[in-house]
Amino acid sequence: MRNASLVLGLVLATALTLGAFIAPPPAALAVQPDEVLADPMLESRARALSKHLRCLVCQNQSIDDSDAGLARDLRVLVRERLKAGDSDEEVLAFLVARYGDFVLLKPPVKPTTWLLWFGPFAIFAVAGLGIWAASRRKRPATAPAAPLSAAEQEKLDALLAQDEHPPSRPPSDPPQRPAS
Amino acid sequence: MxxxxxxxxxxxxAILAVVFFWALSxxxxxxxxxxxxIDKPAPALDLAALDGGPRLTKAAFAGRVSILNVFASWCLPCLAEHPFLMALAKDGKAQVFGLNYKDKPEDAKAWLAEHGNPFTRIGTDRNxxxxxxxxxxxVPETFLIGPDGRIRHKVVGPITNDQLKQLRRMIGDLGK
Known part of the structure; x- marks a missing residue:
């Protein structure tokens, strides 16, 4: 019973966590017409990169979504670097060198972020192992019951015999009131 | 079991309580x-001076403890920290440079004329x-640069009393 509620709790927590990722992002309207590159290939790369770069002013928006001045500056900078022939990785490296990993909305997988990336799975694994171990464990065997004494056995037999042959009573007999 | x-x-x-306490304190x-x-060489810098004098470049930091303060006349917190920059300039233990961020030169000049100018040289960063x-x-942000041209500390937002003390302590240590 205890395990069942634990499993239910874990399933609910997972559903909530996943829900946060599945929720669709709001429509992006921050990119101004004068920023858009003539080359549609470069522009689509710029848009894709911008979606993964954090606006450091608003911090929970990408520079693609943000109307902040710095976000605009960074969008223009990303496009300039793409036009200059930088690869996507070079553009990201350029910004990481100046603002640190925080500028990336998706933190890179490296030893300092292992806890972040793998911690939840580790917790699930530990919880799963715990449930598995608990379900395998047999209830501690209780000491074998002491055999009934002769008197007890006799009493039990009498009770069982009574059960098998209940005292008959006429069906129409109304319930008896206790004598007052 | x-x-x-x-x-x-x-x-x-109990574990969560410890984590939350650590995170909130x-x-x-x-x-x-x-x-x-931090502890890396200062990035590239080459800006026209606000007063039309020699350009502000990384070479200006060489050999002395330097402070680079990012400020603008439109920035209210800059006004709040301004007395601290004046005090640091008065100490004379570090050169104080300004990076005038996205500001009109005439606005910046008027602002400095009104509130005092702690900066030895100011670079203009219009864009x-x-x-x-x-x-x-x-804005504001303040960098502390060692005599070796490496950035040693960065204050994000206006300098507070505590941060002024820390800056003075670090300037003293770097100047040795």
């Missing part, structure tokens, strides 16, 4: 982006490109 399971929620709550502010430049080069994401 039963006993462990009984105390598990309490143990988890002290000067931790997760919105402050740590600078990747904010030098700011990006230095990882600036808001």
């Amino acid at each position: 039963i006993r462990v399971a009984t105390y598990l929620p309490l143990a988890v709550a 002290g000067d931790r502010d997760p919105s402050r982006v740590p600078s990747p430049f 904010g490109r030098a700011g990006i080069e230095w990882g600036v994401y808001g």
